[in-house]
Amino acid sequence: xxxxxxxxxxxxxxxxxxxxxxxxxxxxxxxxxxxxxxxxxxxxxxxxxxxxxxxxxxxxxxxxxxxxxxxxxxxxxxxxxxxxxxxxxxxxxxxxxxxxxxxxxxxxxxxxxxxxxxxxxxxxxxxxxxxxxxxxxxxxxxxxxxxxxxxxxxxxxxxxxxxxxxxxxxxxxxxxxxxxxxxxxxxxxxxxxxxxxxxxxxxxxxxxxxxxxxxxxxxxxxxxxxxxxxxxxxxxxxxxxxxxxxxxxxxxxxxxxxxxxxxxxxxxxxxxxxxxxxxxxxxxxxxxxxxxxxxxxxxxxxxxxxxxxxxxxxxxxxxxxxxxxxxxxxxxxxxxxxxxxxxxxxxxxxxxxxxxxxxxxxxxxxxxxxxxxxxxxxxxxxxxxxxxxxxxxxxxxxxxxxxxxxxxxxxxxxxxxxxxxxxxxxxxxxxxxxxxxxxxxxxxxxxxxxxxxxxxxxxxxxxxxxxxxxxxxxxxxxxxxxxxxxxxxxxxxxxxxxxxxxxxxxxxxxxxxxxxxxxxxxxxxxxxxxxxxxxxxxxxxxxxxxxxxxxxxxxxxxxxxxxxxxxxxxxx
Ligand code: FES
Ligand code: MG
Numbered sequence: 186x187x188x189x190x191x192x193x194x195x196x197x198x199x200x201x202x203x204x205x206x207x208x209x210x211x212x213x214x215x216x217x218x219x220x221x222x223x224x225x226x227x228x229x230x231x232x233x234x235x236x237x238x239x240x241x242x243x244x245x246x247x248x249x250x251x252x253x254x255x256x257x258x259x260x261x262x263x264x265x266x267x268x269x270x271x272x273x274x275x276x277x278x279x280x281x282x283x284x285x286x287x288x289x290x291x292x293x294x295x296x297x298x299x300x301x302x303x304x305x306x307x308x309x310x311x312x313x314x315x316x317x318x319x320x321x322x323x324x325x326x327x328x329x330x331x332x333x334x335x336x337x338x339x340x341x342x343x344x345x346x347x348x349x350x351x352x353x354x355x356x357x358x359x360x361x362x363x364x365x366x367x368x369x370x371x372x373x374x375x376x377x378x379x380x381x382x383x384x385x386x387x388x389x390x391x392x393x394x395x396x397x398x399x400x401x402x403x404x405x406x407x408x409x410x411x412x413x414x415x416x417x418x419x420x421x422x423x424x425x426x427x428x429x430x431x432x433x434x435x436x437x438x439x440x441x442x443x444x445x446x447x448x449x450x451x452x453x454x455x456x457x458x459x460x461x462x463x464x465x466x467x468x469x470x471x472x473x474x475x476x477x478x479x480x481x482x483x484x485x486x487x488x489x490x491x492x493x494x495x496x497x498x499x500x501x502x503x504x505x506x507x508x509x510x511x512x513x514x515x516x517x518x519x520x521x522x523x524x525x526x527x528x529x530x531x532x533x534x535x536x537x538x539x540x541x542x543x544x545x546x547x548x549x550x551x552x553x554x555x556x557x558x559x560x561x562x563x564x565x566x567x568x569x570x571x572x573x574x575x576x577x578x579x580x581x582x583x584x585x586x587x588x589x590x591x592x593x594x595x596x597x598x599x600x601x602x603x604x605x606x607x608x609x610x611x612x613x614x615x616x617x618x619x620x621x622x623x624x625x626x627x628x629x630x631x632x633x634x635x636x637x638x639x640x641x642x643x644x645x646x647x648x649x650x651x652x653x654x655x656x657x658x659x660x661x662x663x664x665x666x667x668x669x670x671x672x673x674x675x676x677x678x679x680x681x682x683x684x685x686x687x688x689x690x691x692x693x694x695x696x697x698x699x700x701x702x703x704x705x706x707x708x709x710x711x712x713x714x715x716x717x718x719x720x721x722x723x724x725x726x727x728x729x730x731x732x733x734x735x736x737x738x739x740x741x742x743x744x745x746x747x748x749x750x751x752x753x754x755x756x757x
Contacts, residue, residue: 188221188222189223189224189225189259189296189297189298189427190207190211190216190221190225190259190296191204191207191221191296192225192296192297192298193293193294193295193296194207195207208221216259220259221259223257223258223259224257224258224259224298224299224424224427224428225258225259225260225261225296225297225298225299225427226253226258226259226260226261226297226298226299226300226301226420226423226424226427227261227262227263227291227292227295227297227299227300227301228246228249228250228253228260228261228262228263228300228301228303228420229263229264229265229288229291229292229300229301229302229303229304229313230242230246230262230263230264230265230303231264231265231266231267231268231303231304231305231309231313232246232264232267233267233269235267235269235272235273236267236268236269236272236306236309237269237271237373237376238269238270238305238306238329238332238376238377238378238379238385239267239303239304239305239306239309239329240329240376240377240407241329241376241377241407241408241412242303242305242329244413244416245303245327245329245412245413245416246262246303246416247416248413248414248415248416248417248420249301249303249327249416249417249419249420249423250262250420251417251420252416252417252418252419252420252421252422252423252424253301253420253421253423253424254420255417255420255421256420256421256423256424256425257424258298258299258420258423258424258427260420261295261297263291263295265284265287265288265291265313266280266283266284266287266288266312267306267309268280268281268284268306268307268308268309268312269306270306270307270308270384270385275599275629275630275632276629276630276631276632276633277306277307277308278308278630278631278632278633278658278740279629279630279631279632279725279726279729280308280630280725281308281311281312281315281461281740282312282315282729282733282740282741282742282745283725283729284308284309284312284313284316285311285312285313285315285316285319285741285745286316286742286745287316288302288312288313288316288317288320289315289316289317289319289320292316292317292320292322292324293320293322297322298322298323298427299322299323299324299325299423299424299426299427300317300320300322300323300324300325300423301324301325301326301327301419301420301423302314302316302317302324302325302326302327303326303327303328303329304326304327304328304329305328305329305330305377305378305385305389305407306329306378306385307378307383307384307385307388307457307661310326310328310385310388310389310392310461311388311461311464311465313326314326314392314395314397314433314461314465315464315465315468315741315745317397317433318433318434318437318465318468318469319468319745321432321433321434322432322433323423323426323427323429323430323431323432323433324397324423324426324432324433324526325397325398325399325419325422325423325426325526326392326397326398327398327399327402327415327416327419328378328385328389328392328398328402328403329376329377329378329407329412330377330378330389330404330405330406330407330409330412331377331378331379331380331385331386331389331404331406331407331498331499331500331503332344332373332374332375332376332377332378332379332380332406332407333374333375333377333380333406333407333408333498333500334374334380334498334500335371335372335373335374336371336374337351337367337368337371337372338367341498342368342371342372343372343373343379343380343381343492343498344372344373344379344380344381344383344662345372345379345381345383345660345662346381346383346492346493346662346663346664347368347372347381347492348368348372348662349636349660349662349663349664351365351368352365353638353639353644353649356638356639356641356644356645357644357645357647357649358645375406375407375408376407376408377406377407377408378407379662380406380498380499380500381491381492381493381498381499381661381662382452382453382454382455382489382491382492382493382494382495382499382661382662383455383493383660383661383662384455384457384458384660384661384662385661386403386404386452386454386491386499386661387449387452387454387455387457387458387661388455388457388458388461389402389403389404390403390404390448390449390452390454390508390511391445391448391449391454391458391462392445393448393508394441394444394445394447394448394508394512395436395437395441395442395444395445395465396436396437396441396523396524396525396526396531397433397436397437397525397526398525398526399415399418399419399422399525399526399527400508400509400525400527400534400538401415401507401508401509402415402419403507403508404499404500404502404503404507404508405503405507406499406500406503409503411503422526422527425528426526426528429528431524431526431528433469434469434470435524436523436524436525436526437465437466437469437471438469438471438523439471439472439473440520440522440523441520441523442462442465442466442471442473442477443477443481443519443520444512444515444519444520444523444531445462446462446477446478446481446482446485447481447485447515447518447519448508448511448512448515449462449478449563450481450482450485450486450487450560450562450563451485451486451487451488451489451511451514451515452487452488452489452491452502452511453487453489453491453493453494453495453557453558453562453580453581454661455660455661455662456563456576456578456658456659456661456669456670457633457658457660457661458661459475459478459563459576459670460631460658460670460736460739460740461739462739463475463737463738463739463740464738464739464740464741464746465739466739467738467739467741467746467747468741468745468746468747470747474737475565475574475576475737476565478563478565478576479564479565479697482560482561482562482563482564483560483561484518484560485515485518485560485562486553486556486557486558486559486560486562487556487557487558487559487562487580488511488514488515488550488551488552488553488556488557489502489511489549489550489551489557490502490548490549490550490551490557492662493581493661493662493663493664494557494558494562494580494581495557497549501549502549502550504546504549505545505546505547505548505549505550506544506545506546506550509534509535509538510538510543510544510545510550511550512531512534512535512538513535513538513539513543513545514545514550514551514552514553515553516535517553518553519531521535558580561579562578562579562580563576563577563578563579563580564576564577564579564694564697565577565697566668566692566693566694566697566698566699567697567698567699568691568698568699568700569680569700569701569703569708570654570668570671570680570681570684570690570699570700570701571668571671571672571679571680571699572672572673572680573672573673573735573737574670574672574737575654575668575669575670575671575672575699576668576669576670577666577667577668577669577694578659578664578667578669579694581663581664581665581667582650582664582665582666582667582694583650583665583666586650586651586652586666586692587666587692587693587694587695588692588693588694588695589616589618589652589666589691589692590689590690590691590692590702591614591616591617591618591652591689591690592616592617592618592686592687592688592689592690593617593618593619593620593654593684593685593686593687593688593689593690593701594611594613594617594618594619594620594686595620595622595684595685595686596619596620596621596622596637597622597623598621598622598623598624598628598629599621599624599629599632599634599657602621602634602637602638603638606619606637606638606639606640606641607640607641608640609641609642611640611642613640613642613643614643615643615648615651617651618651618652618653618654618690618692619637619640619651619652619653619654620653620654620655620681620684620690621634621635621637621653621654621655621656621657622655622656622674622675622676622681622682622684623656623674623675623676623682623718624655624656624657624674624675625656625657625670625671625672625673625674625675625676625677625679625735625736626674626733626734626735626736626740627674627676627677627730627733628656628674628675628676628718629657629676630726630729631656631657631658631670631736631740632657632658633657633658633659633660633663634655634657634658635653635655635657635658635659635667635669635670636653636659636660636663636664636665636667637653637655639651650664650665650666651665651666652666652667652668652690652692653665653666653667653668654667654668654671654681654690654692654699655667655668655669655671655681656670656671656672656674656675656676656679656681656736657669657670658670658736666692668692668699670736670737671699671736672735672736672737673735674735674736676717676718677717677735678712678715678717680701680708682715682717683701683708683711683712683715684701685711688701688702688703689701689702690702728742729742732744734746
């Protein structure tokens with residue numbers, strides 16, 4: 186393989202001139218004829234001062250670059266949109282598809298034989314994997330890795346399960362203003378992504394299970410030497426992948442997705458991974474549905490002891506053996522014929538892991554016969570409030586609330602939530618069901634507002650969980666009995682739009698139901714009187730509003746999801 190820089194020639198109607206100009210301009214960067222003969226590896230740099238989770242990415246870029254050069258490749262680092270989960274308004278999710286489109290077109294339009302995608306923070310990884318699936322150029326993903334755990338007054342703490350736990354203690358009056366300020370300075374002690382099994386860690390583990398990341402690379406902490414070595418190895422690997430023409434669509438098969446869903450359940454992972462995996466699958470031409478999640482959840486128990494479902498942090502999972510250890514335990518439940526970025530089958534990788542001694546710390550990654558929690562950590566519910574399905578993270582819910590009936594208190598937008606729920610005159614009991622609507626993909630870009638705060642009056646009385654129902658998402662680090670991703674959503678006339686305060690809602694997770702106890706005639710009468718919120722006037726938000734699909738389809742844009750995409754142009 187040679188001459189990667191002459192792929193995807195810029196059009197001047199004279200290919201010789203295009204090559205001549207390309208050589209001239211590359212010469213200005215010190216690139217000579219010998220360099221031009223090498224396979225080109227693009228390196229997607231998503232560093233940003235806003236994305237603190239990518240703080241150490243410049244070092245990782247250098248590590249990948251070194252690996253590419255060692256293997257005889259020519260590295261080209263280029264920037265892509267960076268989505269900082271906490272600094273992006275109203276929600277980074279509103280921009281996942283924009284980033285996916287930008288990365289896809291950057292891969293497609295610039296010359297490269299392979300690409301190394303660097304990401305980490307919640308939406309960056311799914312966006313890059315969606316892009317890689319559509320561009321279908323040999324690709325390897327490297328995450329920045331989790332932060333190390335912090336410490337506050339003798340407690341191990343970390344972002345962001347403890348952020349939520351300690352903030353609700355502050356709301357409940359147990360932690361004063363001075364203490365919460367100390368907590369604030371202790372939650373994020375190093376570079377890296379949230380170090381519990383939130384969305385970032387979940388997506389890292391799930392994408393390793395899909396096969397697009399090198400084995401063992403999901404959990405290595407951001408400041409660790411392992412992380413840098415993973416970068417170097419990934420750079421080398423990308424050059425080999427280019428030579429082997431090992432493309433994402435060969436890796437992203439239906440059995441690979443089923444394995445990834447098994448891992449999602451075993452780690453007690455984020456509900457956000459459901460939306461992301463559905464979107465990635467559709468990009469890869471795999472017909473994955475919520476039913477697949479339900480079916481696989483029913484046979485995979487919770488094995489990994491990480492917050493919010495367990496007690497540990499990602500550094501514990503890494504020391505315990507990481508995803509390779511987990512895959513070796515899950516082997517009887519997996520299809521081990523799938524191939525990953527190393528070109529080997531999962532069966533071969535598990536055999537190699539065992540041959541190296543196969544050490545697993547079973548206190549953190551439990552064996553199948555002694556799980557940390559039951560099967561069914563993620564449940565799908567349907568009913569007249571969610572005909573196309575909704576998601577419940579059973580592992581983060583209160584068991585006593587999984588079967589529950591109570592009157593609704595309806596909040597019409599995320600913006601309205603604080604005012605309504607903090608109103609001291611709000612007539613609310615712990616049996617009420619808090620409903621948030623107009624927070625689905627079309628309504629608001631699907632923010633992580635679904636775990637509505639417990640009304641202040643009840644919080645001060647010590648109430649820590651209530652049933653909540655919404656078309657929003659919830660952070661992977663959050664907990665509570667929440668029915669999420671109700672589809673179709675309120676903003677397109679889904680049934681949540683028809684609810685009124687006081688309507689009785691019935692949740693029955695074991696039976697897979699979420700309903701409002703109203704008859705069809707009443708629902709139809711209300712529907713006839715419904716007016717939908719107007720679309721945004723211009724720009725990305727208007728385009729998004731017009732084209733985003735519902736949560737049960739992955740919330741991708743309709744013109745990006747599905748369908749065969751032509752591969753990147755193959756050369757000059
Ligand atoms: Fe970036 Fe949690 S905010 S990973
Ligand atoms: Mg998150």
